[in-house]
Amino acid sequence: MSDIINILIVGVGGQGTILASRVLSGVVQKIGLDVKVSEIHGMAQRGGSVVTQVRYGKEVASPIIPQGEADIILAFEKLEALRWLPYLKQNGSILINDQRIDPMPVIMGTADYPADAIAAIRSLHKNVIVIDGLKLAIESGNSKAVNVVLLGLLSKYLDIDKKIWLETLRETVPAKFLDANMKAFEAAQ
Amino acid sequence: MKKLLTGNEAIARGAWEAGALVCSAYPGTPSTEIIENAAKYTEMYAEWSPNEKVALEVGAGASIAGARALVAMKHVGVNVAADPLFTLAYTGVNGGLVLISADDPGMHSSQNEQDNRHFGRAAKVPVLEPSDSQESKDFTKVAFDLSENFDTPVMVRITTRVAHSQSLVNLSDRQETGLKKYEKNALKYVMIPAHARHRHIDVEARLEKLREYAETTPLNRIEWNDTKIGIITNGITYQYVKEVLKGASILKLGITFPLPRKMISEFSKRVDKLYVIEELEPFIENHIRSWGIEVHGKDVFPAIGEILPETISEKMREFSENIQLFSQQTDPPLNTPVRPPVLCPGCPHRGLFYVLNKLKVTVAGDIGCYTLGSLAPLNAIDTTICMGASIGAAIGMEKARGKDFARKLVAVIGDSTFIHSGITGLINTVYNKATTTTIILDNRTTGMTGHQDNPATGLTVKGDPIKEVDLVLLAKAVGVERVVVVDPFDLEKLENVIKNELAAEEPSVIITKRKCALIEKNKNTTPCFILEESCTGCMRCMRLGCPCIIKEGKKVRINSTQCAGCELCVSVCNSGAIGKEGLIDV
Numbered sequence: 001m002s003d004i005i006n007i008l009i010v011g012v013g014g015q016g017t018i019l020a021s022r023v024l025s026g027v028v029q030k031i032g033l034d035v036k037v038s039e040i041h042g043m044a045q046r047g048g049s050v051v052t053q054v055r056y057g058k059e060v061a062s063p064i065i066p067q068g069e070a071d072i073i074l075a076f077e078k079l080e081a082l083r084w085l086p087y088l089k090q091n092g093s094i095l096i097n098d099q100r101i102d103p104m105p106v107i108m109g110t111a112d113y114p115a116d117a118i119a120a121i122r123s124l125h126k127n128v129i130v131i132d133g134l135k136l137a138i139e140s141g142n143s144k145a146v147n148v149v150l151l152g153l154l155s156k157y158l159d160i161d162k163k164i165w166l167e168t169l170r171e172t173v174p175a176k177f178l179d180a181n182m183k184a185f186e187a188a189q
Numbered sequence: 190m191k192k193l194l195t196g197n198e199a200i201a202r203g204a205w206e207a208g209a210l211v212c213s214a215y216p217g218t219p220s221t222e223i224i225e226n227a228a229k230y231t232e233m234y235a236e237w238s239p240n241e242k243v244a245l246e247v248g249a250g251a252s253i254a255g256a257r258a259l260v261a262m263k264h265v266g267v268n269v270a271a272d273p274l275f276t277l278a279y280t281g282v283n284g285g286l287v288l289i290s291a292d293d294p295g296m297h298s299s300q301n302e303q304d305n306r307h308f309g310r311a312a313k314v315p316v317l318e319p320s321d322s323q324e325s326k327d328f329t330k331v332a333f334d335l336s337e338n339f340d341t342p343v344m345v346r347i348t349t350r351v352a353h354s355q356s357l358v359n360l361s362d363r364q365e366t367g368l369k370k371y372e373k374n375a376l377k378y379v380m381i382p383a384h385a386r387h388r389h390i391d392v393e394a395r396l397e398k399l400r401e402y403a404e405t406t407p408l409n410r411i412e413w414n415d416t417k418i419g420i421i422t423n424g425i426t427y428q429y430v431k432e433v434l435k436g437a438s439i440l441k442l443g444i445t446f447p448l449p450r451k452m453i454s455e456f457s458k459r460v461d462k463l464y465v466i467e468e469l470e471p472f473i474e475n476h477i478r479s480w481g482i483e484v485h486g487k488d489v490f491p492a493i494g495e496i497l498p499e500t501i502s503e504k505m506r507e508f509s510e511n512i513q514l515f516s517q518q519t520d521p522p523l524n525t526p527v528r529p530p531v532l533c534p535g536c537p538h539r540g541l542f543y544v545l546n547k548l549k550v551t552v553a554g555d556i557g558c559y560t561l562g563s564l565a566p567l568n569a570i571d572t573t574i575c576m577g578a579s580i581g582a583a584i585g586m587e588k589a590r591g592k593d594f595a596r597k598l599v600a601v602i603g604d605s606t607f608i609h610s611g612i613t614g615l616i617n618t619v620y621n622k623a624t625t626t627t628i629i630l631d632n633r634t635t636g637m638t639g640h641q642d643n644p645a646t647g648l649t650v651k652g653d654p655i656k657e658v659d660l661v662l663l664a665k666a667v668g669v670e671r672v673v674v675v676d677p678f679d680l681e682k683l684e685n686v687i688k689n690e691l692a693a694e695e696p697s698v699i700i701t702k703r704k705c706a707l708i709e710k711n712k713n714t715t716p717c718f719i720l721e722e723s724c725t726g727c728m729r730c731m732r733l734g735c736p737c738i739i740k741e742g743k744k745v746r747i748n749s750t751q752c753a754g755c756e757l758c759v760s761v762c763n764s765g766a767i768g769k770e771g772l773i774d775v
Contacts, residue, residue: 025355040297049528102739104529105527108731112524
C-alpha cells in the first residue's frame, strides 16, 4: 500500500498531540483523501506515553501503522522519539521537539534518561530534524503553541498546499489565540 | 456529507438517526464518548446512570414504554448489567433496545480482557461487530431494526480500536420513529416463572429465526479472491486482513452470534485452507469446529491481547504468497525507560496515598485514577479487583484475620465508584459488624474516564444542576456513626484522622474532599521551588511520587513548568527547603 502516507504523532499525555492530529486529519480531508486516525485514550493520558496514528491515501483500511511503516514520526518529546523509532520506515523522516520530560523511573532515580537519544537516532536514520519547539512558540507569542510549531514543521514534509493548512488551523483553534498560532505555524518553516 | 468520526461518535449518531429517544450509560474506557456525544443531540434524552445495571434497566423501561433506547458500557460493565440483560432476553422489547459493549483487547485501560461475545451467546441475544466508524453508525441503526423485528435486545460489540479510531462516515437525517404504543402485557414483561417458561420457548424460536437471518443479511459477506486461503474475520481484524492479505478470500462476519452455519460451510468448501482471525477468544472458531469443519485459528494466532497487522503478516507469511511484509520487529537503539501514567501534579489523591504508605496500612483499592496509588513510589494499594470491590474486600480481610488486622486496614474508593457499587459494601460493613475504615476520595468528578458528572457532583450529563448526593448523610443513614470530612492537602490532620478512625473498633468513613486538579479553577498555581542551601537531600518529598520533583544528584529540583503549586511538598519537607512565592519569605 505504497500510496498510503503513514504519520505517527508521539508524545507525553497533556502535550497537545490530539490537537495536532485533528488539524492534520482536517487538512487531509480537505484534499479529498480517505483518512483514518487511531489514538488510545484513557489511562495513558495521565502523563503516560501517547501515540496518534494518522494514515491517508486513496483508500485506507487499517487505522494503525505497523512497525517500520511510518513515513514521518512527529515526536513532541525526545524519549518518545526514541521509543517509537522502530516504527519509522528506512527512508522516513523523524521530526523531534528538543524537549525532555522525565518519566517516573527517571524521576525516582531507578532509570537513566538516555543522554544521547538524538545521536542514536541519527546513527540509524538520515532524515532527522530537531527543533526547540518551546523557544519558537515563546518567540511567536504563545508558549502553549508548541504543537502548532510542530505542525508547521510537519507541513514542510507533506505535499499539501500551505493555504489548506492555514485554513484548517483557522477552523480548529480558538479565535483569540489565532494570531499567535498563525505565527507559531510559520516559526519552524 | 462525510465526516471524520470515532466509532463512539458514529454510534451516537447512529442512535440519533435511528430515532432513539433515550440513551443511558455509566462511563468506562473505551465506551465513554458514546453518551457524551449522544447528550449533544437535543432530540434524545441522555443520562449518566449510577452504574451499568441501572443504565440497562433505564433502557429496558424506555423500550417497554415504546421508545428506542441506546445503552452503552465497557466490557466489564456488562458484568454489572448481566442480571437485567439475561432476563430482558426473555421479555424482549417494544421500542428497539441496543446495548453497546466496548471490549478492550490489549487492556489499554481495563482490569481484564474478557470477550463479551460470550455474553451474547449466553443471554441468547444477537451480537453485531462493526469494523470502522461507518459500520458503527450503520450497524447501530440495523440493531434497532433487528431488535424490533425479532423482539430482542441486540448487543453491538466494539473494541478499543473501533471505538477510538476515526474514519469517514456518511451522515443521514434523523428518522422520527417516535414512540410505539404502550400496552400493559404481563405475560411478556412480568417474568414470574409461569410467564418466563413461555417466554423461554419464544427465545429459542427467535434464535432459530435469527440463524436464518444471519444466512441472508448483508451484514455477513464474502469477498472472493484467490481460494487457496479463506479467512473468516470480524470487527477491526477485517481491516487488517484486507490490507495485509490482499490475495485471500474473506468471509466478513458482521453478526457473530448467531453464526451463519450454511454460509460458513459453503465458504469452507470453496477454499483450500480455512482460517479464523479473531481477537481474544476462539468464539467463531469453536462454533465452526463443533460443526466438524477443519479450521485454523488459535493454533496460529494468539488468544491474548490485540492481533495487529504485523501479527497477521508474521503468522501467515509461510502460508500465503500475496502478503504485505513488514520489516523485522526491532527495539529502540537505546534502553528506553518506561513512562507509566502517574497521578497529575496537584492531584488531591497524592497526599492520601503518601500518608497510607507512611502508616503501612493494608489498602483494599478500587477502580479510578487513585488506582495509580499502587505504583511506585507510593506503592500504597494491596488489591484492585473491580468497581466497588474495595469495601467488600476489606470486610473479607477483617473476617479472615480478625479485628486486630482491621486496625491497620482501609478501603479506598472514589466518589463515583462509591455511588456505582460501593454503597452496598458499606451497608455490609455495618450490617455484618465489620470495623474497617472506608475512605471515600471525593474529587467531585469521575476522573479517570475524563471528568464525567455523577450523582454526587450536582450536574447531569446535559449540564443541568440537580440536588447532589450528600455522602456524609448517606454514610450516616446506613448506620456509620463515625464520619469525618477532611481536606487531603492538610496532611497532618489527615494522618491524625486516619489514625483515630483506624483505632476505633467500629465502622468509620473518612471523606477526603477536594476537587480534581484538572477541573479546579480557583487555585493558586504559582510553582514551588527548592531552596538549595536548606535542602538536606533527605528525599522525603520524593516519596510523594510527584512528577515535578526530580532527583538531581544528592538533592532535588522542581520542574516549574509542570508544578501545579499544590504545596504538598512544602508540607512534607522537614527542613523548610521548599518555597513558593507569596508563601514564605525568600
